[in-house]
Amino acid sequence: xxxxQRHAFVCLNERAPDNxxxxxxxxxxxxxxxxxxxxxxxxxxxxxxRVNRAGCLDACDAGVSVVVYPEAVWYAGxxxxxxxxxxxxxLVEGRPVERLRGA
Amino acid sequence: xxxxQRHAFVCLNERAPDNxxxxxxxxxxxxxxxxxxxxxxxxxxxxxxRVNRAGCLDACDAGVSVVVYPEAVWYAGxxxxxxxxxxxxxLVEGRPVERLRGA
Numbered sequence: 001x002x003x004x005q006r007h008a009f010v011c012l013n014e015r016a017p018d019n020x021x022x023x024x025x026x027x028x029x030x031x032x033x034x035x036x037x038x039x040x041x042x043x044x045x046x047x048x049x050r051v052n053r054a055g056c057l058d059a060c061d062a063g064v065s066v067v068v069y070p071e072a073v074w075y076a077g078x079x080x081x082x083x084x085x086x087x088x089x090x091l092v093e094g095r096p097v098e099r100l101r102g103a
Numbered sequence: 104x105x106x107x108q109r110h111a112f113v114c115l116n117e118r119a120p121d122n123x124x125x126x127x128x129x130x131x132x133x134x135x136x137x138x139x140x141x142x143x144x145x146x147x148x149x150x151x152x153r154v155n156r157a158g159c160l161d162a163c164d165a166g167v168s169v170v171v172y173p174e175a176v177w178y179a180g181x182x183x184x185x186x187x188x189x190x191x192x193x194l195v196e197g198r199p200v201e202r203l204r205g206a
Binding site for chain 1: 106107110112115153155156157158159160161162170172173174175177205
């Protein structure tokens with residue numbers, strides 16, 4: 001049973017500016033999240049694919065971090081410039097964007 | 104590639120008290136999240152299983168909502184009384200707790 005065909009989680013965690021771990025929020029996570037959600041809706045994915053806010057995904061160095069389930073594909077260093085490709089290639093076509101995959 | 108063996112997301116979304124949709128936060132989501140995280144760590148799952156904060160999982164009526172990936176098992180109406188069973192049965196043993204599964 002799966003409520004969604006795909007479920008993307010964007011780390012929106014925010015740490016204090018002097019925290020050595022850094023955080024996704026300081027690297028544009030909110031913009032990535034909003035754009036990902038908007039593009040997914042524009043592609044008619046509402047109800048089939050959910051784009052979700054998430055707390056710390058434990059990949060702070062690699063932020064902005066996004067993980068897509070059920071295939072457990074992790075994206076690292078995502079920027080707003082990458083969002084359209086993730087939506088069209090992965091969320092619509094089911095082909096993970098290899099160049100953005102995290103370690 | 105999967106960073107975690109299992110990844111549990113707990114909805115911590117909070118709506119205004121007069122919102123007819125209700126929300127997980129008002130049904131004890133923070134307590135469920137904290138206890139789930141603590142029990143998972145006590146079972147030695149740190150690094151293998153991650154318990155994550157999430158925004159609205161789009162299952163407000165069924166809150167507190169928890170979803171576990173990659174198996175995409177949805178739990179509905181989770182309370183602190185259910186947490187130990189979810190951890191021991193599902194997160195440790197890999198057997199979803201059928202009585203808690205959402206529609």
